[in-house]
Amino acid sequence: MDNVEPRQKFYHPYSPYDIQLEFMRALYECIETGKVGIFESPTGTVRAIYFLVQTPKSVKWHNASCFTRLRGKSLSLICGSLTWLRDHKRKAFDSTIAQSSADDDEPDWMLEYSKQEKTQAVTKKWRELEERLAKIRKEKERAEISYDHRRARKKQKTDSSAPSTSLDESFFELDEYESDAETSKNPSGHKFGDVEGLSASTVALLERFKGHALGRKGEEDETDNQTKIFYCSRTHSQLSQFAQELRRVNIPSSLPAPKGETGECTELEETVKHLSLGSRKQLCINPKVAALGDSIAINERCMELQQPGTAPEKKCAYLPSKETEDVASDFRDRALATVQDIEDIGQLGKQLSICPYYATRPVVKQSEIITLPYQLLLQRSAREALDLSLKDHVVIIDEAHNLMDTISGIHSVSVTLQQLQTALMQLTTYARKFQTRLKGKNRVYVTQLIRLINSLAENLKSLSQKHSTSEAIVQYSELVAGKGVDQINTYKLSRYLQESKLARKVDGYVEHTSQQKGGQQREKTAMPVLFQVQSFILSLMNPSSEGRLFFSKADDEVHLKYLLLDPTNHFREIVDEARAVILAGGTMSPMSDYADYLFSYVQPERLDTFSFGHVIPSSNLTARVLSTGSPGSDFNFTFDRRNSETMVTDLGRTIASLCGVIPDGVVAFFPSYDYLNHVLDSWRKTPKNGREPSIFSLIEKNKPIFYESQRKENAASDIFQQYSAKIESGSGGLLLSVVGGRLSEGINFSDKLGRGVIIVGLPFPNIHSAVWKAKISHIENRAYEKSQGTDSARQIASKAAGRDFYENSCMRAVNQCIGRAIRHRNDYAAIVMIDRRYEGDRIQRKLPTWIRQSLVTRANAKTLRNTQDDLAVFFRGHSSRKAL
Known part of the structure; x- marks a missing residue:
């Protein structure tokens, strides 16, 4: 075949x-x-x-x-x-x-x-x-x-609002539940x-x-x-x-x-x-x-x-x-x-x-x-x-x-401590109200659910107080310790939650009582807490080898999250x-x-x-690694070194110099929003001698600056429109964005919008975070189980697999940013990767083939002066061809 x-x-x-x-x-x-x-x-x-x-x-x-x-x-x-x-x-x-x-x-x-x-x-x-x-x-x-709407339905004139608020409380009773076979289809x-x-x-x-x-x-x-x-x-x-x-x-x-009828084939059209x-x-x-x-x-x-x-x-x-x-x-x-x-x-x-x-x-x-x-x-x-x-x-x-x-x-889901406590309160109120009407399996499972949620809430609160870190991996056994909660058959309980409509009954009763007290219908604009808690409990049914449980503390709130690590x-x-x-x-x-x-x-x-x-000819793209800046300092934006005031200043001067030779629009991608904000704050400062302009002003002499913000929801589209307008006006522009941000995917910087793409550093995820520790550990364990040979050889293979997975995650994000610039056959652009680590063969092999083919690797091409000279020649050549 x-x-x-x-x-x-x-x-x-x-x-x-x-x-x-x-x-x-x-x-x-x-x-x-x-x-x-x-x-x-x-x-x-x-x-x-x-x-x-x-x-x-x-x-x-x-x-x-x-x-x-x-x-x-x-x-x-x-x-x-x-x-x-x-x-x-x-x-x-x-x-x-x-x-x-x-x-x-x-x-x-x-x-x-x-x-x-x-x-x-x-x-x-x-x-x-x-x-x-x-x-x-x-x-x-x-x-x-x-179209005759009367033919469609005369119901259209009826009120399509929510169910009547005058329902009897019996409406919120649970139907009798007898299905208890674990193999129920x-x-x-x-x-x-x-x-x-x-x-x-x-x-x-x-x-x-x-x-x-x-x-x-x-x-x-x-x-x-x-x-x-x-x-x-x-x-x-x-x-x-x-x-x-x-x-x-x-x-x-x-x-x-x-x-x-004449024996000839008639043409058929098939939409x-x-x-x-x-x-x-x-x-x-x-x-x-x-x-x-x-x-x-x-x-x-x-x-x-x-x-x-x-x-x-x-x-x-x-x-x-x-x-x-x-x-x-x-x-x-x-x-x-x-x-x-x-x-x-x-x-x-x-x-x-x-x-x-x-x-x-x-x-x-x-x-x-x-x-x-x-x-x-x-x-x-x-x-x-x-x-x-x-x-x-x-x-x-x-x-x-x-x-x-x-x-x-x-397939990941999170719940907060406050949501657990609210769900527990609602469920307890419901159970007390209908305690005489809860029969058989309904009574058993509602009681089990109260115990489970209570255990999750109490243990989550205790774990968050015990750990000094803002996030940590937790075990399921730690969340259900005490009160016999670990004896609950969570498989049966999960199936009961899906089949009994308990969450909807409880939420309906809560809304009903709220209307009875206040006389106004509660506006539904978010998922009711018991639905969110139910979703979290259902996620606990996934095999433990596929995911991990984490807690995190942020903004005076404690979060509990199930994260799927293995999508296989x-x-x-x-x-x-x-x-x-x-x-x-x-x-x-x-x-x-x-x-x-x-x-x-x-x-x-x-x-x-x-x-x-x-589809572009190789002459339409030039890719370069810039490892040293204008004063000759070393560009190495590792997490420990990237906040160096000298290197941040040198980066600004280098970008200003590149903006002087790259025409029209230039897009620079930074590893994170936090780092972009740190760089902007540094660039805005006036030098101590007071005689030189700020780095921000130095760059703006060549191109107006636009930058992406994480705080404003619609800011990305607004900034892009402002940036595009400046490019169209002929003044050029520098757009500062973030790898993995709103402007790094789905937006094309074709033609004048992206004559230059600058990648600052390598956007490696935080290897010290609990989530990434768990991801790397999962990858290493899988590699160890699959590898053969001595224990030492298997350990080496597992560490190599973890490192490769970590690098791949970073480089996929980089490649997405690089791909934003060249969008059609007649397009042309320069790509500059500012970080010494891009010189390594391991990193370069993870670039797309079409980028590697245009990567300038000669020894003298890694300084700013040589880069400026080569880029000036590159863009002059395309300007000449365009004029012809």
């Missing part, structure tokens, strides 16, 4: 470069052979004779001479994967027809006739769907869609605190709609098992950009053109069937629910409006039902007729007065490519609640450079189910961590890594 014939045509809407052809061929083969592929491709956008057009929904580049070509990674992913998908569907169709027509006892003419009959029968429903979609597209082109066995509010009610609701929310059931059955592409990225804005690129692509039909999936926060169209703003509050209010005890007139008016199957069918066809992003899907739901969050679920079956954010793909509970199966489908994860950290973040098992479910898994990113180097820690169980022959070069 590995000997796949290389495909030559991928229906790219423009003329792809050779590098992109290589990318698409490798992607096609990787999917065809069912492999796990890691793709690094820094290619960007090509522009020539262009102008910018901004619309209310997007910003697009248009070319006056029709010569503009978008040659990005997204188009390569789209064309390579969709070409494979259509080929695969056609092969499956041909195989089905051949098998149904195979009969050695029949004459050839009869077999051919049977084959044609089967082909026409299969394509009939396909044609009907395409005709409906074509009709919708024509309607959309002619005029704004008009509960479909809602999920963490309630997950992004999508994944409760038993949600799963039950989706099951109710499954199979009949759309009409034409026979049509769905035929498409249920068709292979699909699941594409996910970090943000909805990135997914919207992907949808824009998808609209450019025209892939041939997956079905062979049937012969007409790309795409669907955007999102969260309730993105898709909720109930005004009063959406106005809550917070995702957790929206999830909870949505589920409250569906509870059995809620009065009919108080339930959500937009929920799909048996009576609105025709509306759901209309929603499906309109969603598939054109490529739509998440905003379009939300607007479609408003037009048809049907909840797009639930109405999209059945549309999945007839989609070819489904886009969704990380959280909805990476959590098994989210996939199950949305009825998403990855079995034999293709999974593409873009912007995957932080995938391991993302998985760890999704959580992602393995996806790899085992999917036909192929593709990780893609502009800068994935260093790649060794993926093989060692994310895909350690994957056989070497099933794992491929690809690092493609840049």
Whole structure:
């Protein structure tokens, strides 16, 4: 199966470069052979004779001479994967027809006739769907869609507020709980605190709609098992950009053109069937629910409006039902007729007065490519609640450079001492109120939960007082010591929490009593504390080898956190189910961590890594290591030395000198916000002699300074706009940012915005922190167990693995910053890494190949004077070529 014939045509809407052809061929083969592929491709956008057009929904580049070509990674992913998908569907169709027509006892003419009959029968429903979609597209082109809302539902006029506050207290009683078998196959066995509010009610609701929310059931059955592409990225804005690129692509039909009455083949058009999936926060169209703003509050209010005890007139008016199957069918066809992003899907739901969050679920079956954010793909509970199966489908994860950290973040959870104490108070109040009505297992488990939370709170408080450090690793046994709490079966208790809806009952009762006393409904803008505590308790069910417990003290608050250290098992479910898994990113180097820690169980022959070069010619990039400053001082920004007043001053003078030779915009990245603030404070000081200007003023003689702030939430976008305006005005600018900050990812400093990129130091994480001590210890223990030989040799191997993992984490962040500058073939820039440690071979080998190829390594190139001279020649050469 590995000997796949290389495909030559991928229906790219423009003329792809050779590098992109290589990318698409490798992607096609990787999917065809069912492999796990890691793709690094820094290619960007090509522009020539262009102008910018901004619309209310997007910003697009248009070319006056029709010569503009978008040659990005997204188009390569789209064309390579969709070409494979259509080929695969056609092969499956041909195989089905051949098998149904195979009969050695029949004459050839009869077999051919049977084959044609089967082909026409299969394509009939396909044609009907395409005709409906074509009709919708024509309607959309002619005029704004008009829809009779009275047909959609007369419920729209009803009040969609929260459940009535006049509920009897019996509404908050727990249902009788008898399920106590540890092997219970509960479909809602999920963490309630997950992004999508994944409760038993949600799963039950989706099951109710499954199979009949759309009409034409026979049509769905035929498409249920068709292979699909699941594409996910970090943000909805990135997914919207992907949808824009998808609209450019025209892939041939997956079905062979049937012969007409004249014997000629008729051309068939098959639109790309795409669907955007999102969260309730993105898709909720109930005004009063959406106005809550917070995702957790929206999830909870949505589920409250569906509870059995809620009065009919108080339930959500937009929920799909048996009576609105025709509306759901209309929603499906309109969603598939054109490529739509998440905003379009939300607007479609408003037009048809049907909840797009639930109405999209059945549309999945007839989609070819489904886009969704990380959280909805990476959590098994989210996939199950949305009825998403990855079995034999293709999974593409873009912007995957932080995938391991993302998985760890999704499955990590924290709780504060105050939240534990508040939850304990609420739960105790509830238990006292309903003590005579708590029967059997309910009484047992509520009592156990009170004891467990009380133990967590008391022991956490004691541990925080005992430890002098601000953070430390704690053991589970330390948190449940005393009072027999360690004898509680936490597995059964966790399952009880998920199945009994205890947290919702308690929170509802707390809100009810609050309204009775104050007469006002409590505003829900955050997750109720008992839900947060429940999420933390559920995390304790993870194997101890995968994570660690930490406590930390900050701002007079004590935090208890479960941190997932090993993402392997959580992602393995996806790899085992999917036909192929593709990780893609502009800068994935260093790649060794993926093989060692994310895909350690994957056989070497099933794992491929690809690092493609840049579309720019090598002459468009120069990369340099600057190890000495203007007075000849040594640049070594280790944690112990980086606050040296002399070195900080020398750094400022060096950057001022570089700004004198680098035209237009320069972006400098610092290791952390704290260090950037320290440097800025130092640069603003007036020298003691009072005769020389401050370093800040010295730099501003060459370029105005802009800097990123961690404190202001929207400051990054504001600063970027101000910086861009200065560059556009011709005055140039210096933007001081932070590695891993808001401006280090997702923002492109192309053309004049980033003629120079300066990296100050190496942004190593704090190795002395409890978290990083635990991470390194985990990596070293894994390496020790896998290595062979003497104990001494295994110890050396484990230490080397820990150091490599630590360096890789640093260099992935550096590579992300470097990749912000060069965005298309005609772009050019200089990259200056200021730190002697960049001279080391270990560090340089962790840079992307396209950077290493342009790295100037001659001995006399590491001083400021030589760097200035070489950069002046570099930019003069490009200015001359541009003038010509």
